Amino acid sequence: MEINERGILCSRGELDIARTLCCGQLFRYFPEADGSYTVMSGNKSCKLRYEGDFAVIETDSPEYFAEYFDLSTDYSAIVKELSRFDELHNALTVSGGLRILRQDRFETAVSFIISANNNIKRIQGIVERLCSRFGGGAARSAFPTREQMLTLTPQDYRALGCGFRSEYLYKTVPVLTNEYLDSIGNMAHDEAKKELCKLCGVGPKVAECILLFAYKMTDSYPVDTWIFKANAIAELDTPEKVNKYYSERYGKNAGYAQQYIFEYMRNAT
DNA sequence: CTCCAGGTTCTCG
């Protein structure tokens, strides 16, 4: 990896752009006509494309996106550790270059509250409308800050298409101060999850997503409908049982395993 | 028409 003032350079093997962006951990990515992708995070943006054997991240905020794409972590070692689990054989075929992001905490919390019982296409639309209407007034604006969102009413959220999640956001956004978000990061995983689950609109699945995709607590194992189907065994008949079993089985690498399975399952159908 | 999507909340036994 190499960082200069124009951006970041790393090998294709380290960063598979489509895999990393399209596996449902972020919602503000935009495929461009020339084959590149634009990514928005908070009020920052970058553009990703391949040049020969390299993935190039062009941005005004190289330090931010080096952290965002978790470029200091060696993923080959993690994949190697997970390869001893036979049931992950298929999932690991799509693991190459798929990275787990360190996203903005507020944006991630809001986005995954919106994600509940929803589909990725529609989540993207809602988030984009939220940003364009309340984060800057134009397409691809910054994600609105907590302070900007404090003025929103449940009716505003309904107008964005949030549906029954509107009341969740109206109640929870005010709680998501920097102090609160910092305190979550200082907790152990189990305590952080328990604390997040106190928020309206945040249950075990959304809590695990926030902890994995914003705090990069990689012992998280979010269980959505896809993962639940993939891990369907007679004894594991509830999402929380699946969560408990596999987070213990994979330990510190549970989050990576989960993301590889999710990517494989969605491409398999 | 019904079913489903990166689930959570509310209610009831």
Add this chain to the structure above:
DNA sequence: CGAGAACCTGGA
């Protein structure tokens, strides 16, 4: 504490 129903919305 566990099971079941209700829930916005848009695409298949």
